[in-house]
Amino acid sequence: MPEKLGDCIMPAFAAFIIIYGLFSRVSVFDCFLNGAKDGLKTSANILPTLIGLLAAVTMLRASGALEALTNVLKPVANAVGLPEQVVPLALLRPVSGSGSMAIVESILSENGADSFAGRVASVIQGSTETTFYAVAVYYGGVGIKNIAHTIPSALTADLTGMVLSGILAKVFFGM
């Protein structure tokens, strides 16, 4: 049932937006084209970052260092019900958006998108954010230096998200 629901969300969402646009008398196709151009720009912007980071992550994996790190932290991950393959993702997720995207990519290509590790990695990617980046940009932008208990609170959210991804992936997909 939850899987069926997941299938319907995208088309329902798209249909709703287009119909709402028509009723608001927006020239939907022109508007769509403008947005699509933004998509082109965004893609062009992330490409250099992704090249740098994916090269680095692929090197880390080829050197055997990623596997060593994963093995060291395997007991910790398994203790909270996470597959060990997502260890590098858990470490990099709060720091870099493109970096974690590079790691999800490598987890999916190694284990398959619908494997347990693949699903958990996808759920982590979808349910957490680049914590340190957001903190730096937002507080830096307004010159607030004493950020009190922001970091522990934000990291509590990240940790909760990661631990739950493992548990809920089992619940939702019966793995």
Added chain:
Amino acid sequence: MMNYIWAFIIIVSLIFAVFTGNIPAVSSAMISGAQSAVEIVLGLLGAMCMWNGLMKIAEESRLTGKIAKLISPLIRRIMPDLKPHGEAMNAVCMNITANLLGLGNAATPLGLCAMREIKKECRLTDRANDSMIRFVVMNTSSIQLIPTTAAMLRMRHGAASPFDITPCVWVTSSAALAAGLLMSILLGALKESPGRAARRTNHA
């Protein structure tokens, strides 16, 4: 920070490669990794443009403003020290809406605007207050309704149904956000507990 992390990853790979004898693999990985980044971006280009196009319609038809209004009662509860109809509250709601819809490009400028307004309205100097901390915590957790990036990557790798993770993502991210907010309330209360406040005045 990314400067150090990136350099660290590459240097560790090279040192590790020397010890494990994986140097040829690492040198080809550098090129193949860079190449696969191009493949990912090209492979996702269509979906990315499609998505951004749809979202532009939502923006132009003022759907985003509607949603912002819809969520504002909830936000008022989370940030009680902001004026219910003030500039700060408005900017906060717009930013949260942009995040819900996955409008990354729009969310950051709106978020910065919200930060400036919160700072002004609460007369902050260089220390964050509870509302500001909660706002940042909401931005450091993912509240995106549709996990597009994850789904696009899943599509690339032959997922039977790339978006089927969505309900699971909803439950996970709501729980994560709730945990983050609870922790911020708890830590805020600890810091302002009567004992502490009394000690501080004694020092002064």
